[in-house]
Amino acid sequence: MIDGLIAGRLMGDASRRVDKAGRTYVVARVLARNKMDEEFIVNVIAFDEMPSASLLALADGEALTLSGALTPKVWTDKQGNHRPSLDLIAVQVMTAYHVGSKQVAMDGGSPE
Structure with missing residues (x-):
């Protein structure tokens, strides 16, 4: 297993699914590129609530960064x-929406 950080764009909308034991998880696909502009499809699965909610809040084509x-x-x-592809078990998802919230929190203020 490799710990990784992937940046790319969401391919289609993420979807919530339920396993045989009744636990929910979210799956998504992300299109990422390397320095040579080669495309990689990243198959993402999220089990925890925070990364799952972040993935479900995004729409097709939106930029995001994932770690896991x-x-x-x-x-x-x-x-x-x-062709190469990657499977990622997401533990953290960051989007442009999160960056604004983090900046406000670091400045100790509230959004204007």
Whole structure:
């Protein structure tokens, strides 16, 4: 397992699901790019309430940063090309909305 920090854009809306034991979790897909502008699909799953709520509050195409446990994978497209992807168990999600809230909290004030 690799601890990772991923920045990208949400692909579609996140969705809440329920496992066989009745526990809820959230799944999402994120499109991330590396320095060489190669695209990676990151399959995200969140079990904790805070990252789950953050993912559900976002819409398709919104920017976000996630941290958590990464697992590299390889998948084969319709043309037979092998492509990399990542699975991430999100423990923290940060968006532009969080940045404003954090800045206000650090300044010790309230939003204007």
